[in-house]
Amino acid sequence: MSPQDNLPFLEQQLAALEPEARSLEPDARQRAEWMAQLQRETDAFIGGLEHGKAYRKAGPMTGILESLRQMTGPVPLDEVLYELREGMLAKGLNPASGGHLAYIPGGGIFAGAMGDFLAAVYNQYAGVYYGGPGAVKIENELLRWLCRMMAYPAGSLGNLTSGGSVANLIALVTAREAHGLQVSDLAKCCIYLTSQVHHCVHKAIRIAGLSSVRIQTIPTDSHFRMDSEMLQRQVAQDRMAGLRPFLVVASAGTTDTGAIDPLDAIADCCVANGIWFHVDAAYGGFFALSRLSYPNGKKVSEVFRGLSRSDSVAIDPHKGLFLPYGLGAVLIRDVASQYKAHYYRAAYMQDAFAAQEELSPADLSPEMTKHFRGLRLWLPLRLYGLAPFVANLDEKILLCRYFYHKVQAMGLETGPYPDTSICIFRFAPPGEDANEATRALLDRVVDDGRVFLSSTTLEGQFWIRLAVLSFRTHLSTIKICLEVLQNALNSSKF
Numbered sequence: 001m002s003p004q005d006n007l008p009f010l011e012q013q014l015a016a017l018e019p020e021a022r023s024l025e026p027d028a029r030q031r032a033e034w035m036a037q038l039q040r041e042t043d044a045f046i047g048g049l050e051h052g053k054a055y056r057k058a059g060p061m062t063g064i065l066e067s068l069r070q071m072t073g074p075v076p077l078d079e080v081l082y083e084l085r086e087g088m089l090a091k092g093l094n095p096a097s098g099g100h101l102a103y104i105p106g107g108g109i110f111a112g113a114m115g116d117f118l119a120a121v122y123n124q125y126a127g128v129y130y131g132g133p134g135a136v137k138i139e140n141e142l143l144r145w146l147c148r149m150m151a152y153p154a155g156s157l158g159n160l161t162s163g164g165s166v167a168n169l170i171a172l173v174t175a176r177e178a179h180g181l182q183v184s185d186l187a188k189c190c191i192y193l194t195s196q197v198h199h200c201v202h203k204a205i206r207i208a209g210l211s212s213v214r215i216q217t218i219p220t221d222s223h224f225r226m227d228s229e230m231l232q233r234q235v236a237q238d239r240m241a242g243l244r245p246f247l248v249v250a251s252a253g254t255t256d257t258g259a260i261d262p263l264d265a266i267a268d269c270c271v272a273n274g275i276w277f278h279v280d281a282a283y284g285g286f287f288a289l290s291r292l293s294y295p296n297g298k299k300v301s302e303v304f305r306g307l308s309r310s311d312s313v314a315i316d317p318h319k320g321l322f323l324p325y326g327l328g329a330v331l332i333r334d335v336a337s338q339y340k341a342h343y344y345r346a347a348y349m350q351d352a353f354a355a356q357e358e359l360s361p362a363d364l365s366p367e368m369t370k371h372f373r374g375l376r377l378w379l380p381l382r383l384y385g386l387a388p389f390v391a392n393l394d395e396k397i398l399l400c401r402y403f404y405h406k407v408q409a410m411g412l413e414t415g416p417y418p419d420t421s422i423c424i425f426r427f428a429p430p431g432e433d434a435n436e437a438t439r440a441l442l443d444r445v446v447d448d449g450r451v452f453l454s455s456t457t458l459e460g461q462f463w464i465r466l467a468v469l470s471f472r473t474h475l476s477t478i479k480i481c482l483e484v485l486q487n488a489l490n491s492s493k494f
């Protein structure tokens with residue numbers, strides 16, 4: 001035995017280290033003190049949201065967040081909370097604000113945060129059924145609930161992901177495996193999508209090794225929805241030319257305008273031609289739960305019906321179910337293909353293979369060890385049931401319609417009647433450059449900061465977007481938004 005490994009000496013060293021190592025386990029008194037401080041902090045934060053700004057111009061950072069440079073801890077929690085408040089929360093966009101009406105607003109319901117807190121304290125292993133049967137059961141039950149919502153057949157599954165980007169990636173990798181694509185096939189394969197598809201789909205195509213596939217961009221109609229007749233025509237033409245139509249990516253709620261592609265007609269084309277039908281419903285999917293109708297009498301839920309005929313769907317609970325950032329889902333009809341694309345075997349995992357009552361997330365996604373992210377959805381659904389979520393979704397659609405009519409009455413030009421909860425509009429004073437006038441209008445809104453809007457360019461035209469999806473956005477918020485816009489118009493040089 002070497003002198004360092006002399007047992008009494010080892011014991012002596014261990015005795016010296018243990019008190020400090022144990023300090024990572026605070027006692028009950030310390031936990032109570034920290035929890036009380038956290039509660040005060042979050043109460044003040046939530047209490048300040050209603051009258052606080054949705055956007056504060058980001059000046060230079062103050063240096064508060066550089067405190068790790070010297071690594072001078074331990075620092076009391078009060079001081080750390082101060083650093084976060086002053087260094088992080090005081091600038092830029094406040095995504096927790098109901099005035100966040102830009103991009104696709106996220107959520108952050110408190111019950112979701114409670115789920116995250118519990119998931120971190122329990123630290124259950126949600127990757128593999130053998131280790132975390134309860135946690136995996138919870139995640140798979142949530143996926144089966146989502147599959148039923150899509151009217152997918154029993155036996156469908158998917159994966160709870162960090163967000164829509166990874167959900168789309170898993171779907172594309174699964175489609176690739178299901179069709180058994182080899183590198184030598186790629187040049188003949190075609191993917192069909194529109195200019196309105198989210199950029200993460202292009203990213204997923206690249207990451208999935210499908211860059212040399214032919215991308216056929218299908219034209220959109222006046223509502224920015226995929227023109228299904230043009231799709232039919234392109235697929236027929238490609239088949240005639242000896243190409244291999246492989247995948248259609250449709251959107252159920254585009255990011256620019258919230259448009260829903262004609263899913264049923266696209267499904268017809270995919271079924272007839274043996275094409276994998278993927279729907280990116282990251283933003284819009286949960287509006288399938290809406291009880292509302294469009295002015296023409298058609299029910300909102302009806303335009304989502306074609307989802308049930310897709311092969312895979314990406315849907316984001318951190319958007320449409322108002323959860324904190326970090327929860328997307330991919331739903332896949334043919335779980336065998338998903339498994340084939342993602343399972344693994346390793347000698348050190350041999351104990352885990354036996355138990356197969358549930359498929360393991362680690363065999364259905366690129367991840368292994370992961371955050372037990374299902375609990376942030378499970379807890380709110382158990383606590384509230386579904387009703388308040390559906391009420392929020394209907395409220396968001398109606399708020400967008402209210403805004404659409406009001407903004408027209410103010411003399412602004414709008415895009416198509418909203419399919420979901422996004423409204424685009426622009427300022428086109430006679431004889432002026434509408435793009436420039438609209439950009440100037442948006443600048444004034446952002447300067448005011450009470451609400452936050454963003455812009456996009458469609459066919460060369462600059463449009464402002466209003467996207468209503470925060471659970472904290474209500475009629476009073478939209479009225480403030482209209483007031484801010486009216487003030488901006490009144491002080492406009494046009």
Ligand SMILES: *Cc1c(COP(=O)(O)O)cnc(C)c1O
Pocket residue numbers: 104162163164165166198200251253254255280281282283284316328
């Ligand atoms: C937000 C969004 C995505 C990307 O999802 P993340 O959760 O941000 O990764 C993909 N598609 C659409 C339509 C989206 O709105």
